[in-house]
Amino acid sequence: MMRRHAALLMRIAILAGLIVLLEVACRTGVINPLTILPPSDMFAAMIDQVGSGELNASIATTFSTIFLAFALAVGCGTVTGALIHRSTRLRDVVDPLLASYYSVPTFIFYPLLVALLGIGKAPLVVLGVLSAAPAVVISTLAGLDGVAPVLMKLARVHRLTPARTLRWIVLPAALPHLFTGFKLALSYALIGVIAGEFILSGTGLGYAISFAYQSFDNRAMYGAMLFVLLVAVTANGILYVWEGRLARRRSRG
């Protein structure tokens, strides 16, 4: 308990130190403020932009796209993982593909996706799902592999129906792994969607950053960047805390 808190304080101190360092470097001219805005200015820019409402449409588009991609990745990934788990033959075929999946830069398919699905939400959602779903599949497989055979035997001793076995035994037993998958899926969906907007889109936060970059609007660019960063970190932080709560129950202490 003490150690966890100490580590947390240390982490915050390091981050705060780096931010202060950057601030000082910018203010004293060690770093050209035209290249990087001082963090305090970035923050002010973010408040301005988000407060003014000019980003509202982008925020709504981007986060609804991310959420859609995340939800689809979790749904499809879990079901696909469960199906693969059921068939040993399919598993033998698919395992190496899954293991090497993330060596493929999915982004290169973006032009193809646009050609197939047009410009708009659809190719971005697909891109997000393509980045996120395999992580869910992999962690679902790991989770199902981890269900102790003796617990499946227990289900038979208690004459549980398949649905109850799933709900009472398999899902809770696999939950820690599933959760890791969901966490990764959220990050990957976010990266996939925002990067997609960046490359080839007319809406969204990724596009807003890219547009500001191309029009030399540093304030707008850094403001939007900081906003994306904070949202990503917060979302992940919430999952992290939740996961920690689940995990702590199962381990000592």
Next chain:
Amino acid sequence: MRAEVTGEAHVSLNEVVRRYDGPPAVQALGPIDLDIRRGEFFSIVGPSGCGKSTLLDAVSGLVRPTSGIAHFEGKELSGEVPDGVGVVFQEDSSMPWLTVRQNVAFGLRTSGLPKTEVSDRVDHAVNFMGLSQFSDHYPAQLSGGMRQRVCIARTLVLRPRLILLDEPFGALDQQTRLLMGDELLRLWRETSATVLLITHALDEAVMLSDRVGVMSARPGRFIDMVETGWPRDRDSRVIADPAFGALTGRLWTSLREESLKTMGRAA
């Protein structure tokens, strides 16, 4: 109804054989003929891989014999665990996401009993196994022996008339094992259930049982049957009884040859 069955065998196996289709086809067990009396404490010892666990699975109804018939309370077992049978496994089968109390109550989730009845039975089982101080703990916070007690308590709430134990103390140290043996004897006396215990520890078998069956190397058959003659009211202190050494010695004499066969096979 109960009176009619008394005197008859509680569990009865006739020419039970279990074969696994190959290749290569393996006869894992049998033929086995065995009657276990109602209320008896019966143990099985045998060399590793002789089919002890397969026999237990056949008695619980988890597997159907390849040939032969298994009966529990006069009814034929048919690939499903019948009501009244509780099983405790060798591996820790407590559920790490549930507290001790919830683990124990798991046994009654599908029972359809009223809430108060469920909670009474859970309280009783938790107290009986000495877990009341830990009822809100999670299994990870308990020792191996206590976790196995949780699993026994989870079986106990079902009020089983037949309790099957597959090397339940296999992972525990010797002292804990003896003390758990005492708990098991107390449980057996108070529930008047029939107990079938599988163990590889000869002393454990002798100390706990009314009767011990010795199995041969695969395919497992009974090669010796030893009546211990202990009083019903006994505990782990019988290991100091002169008869204890003689009985354990007899088991080993029967088992030694078979164990050597298994070793030879493995080497």
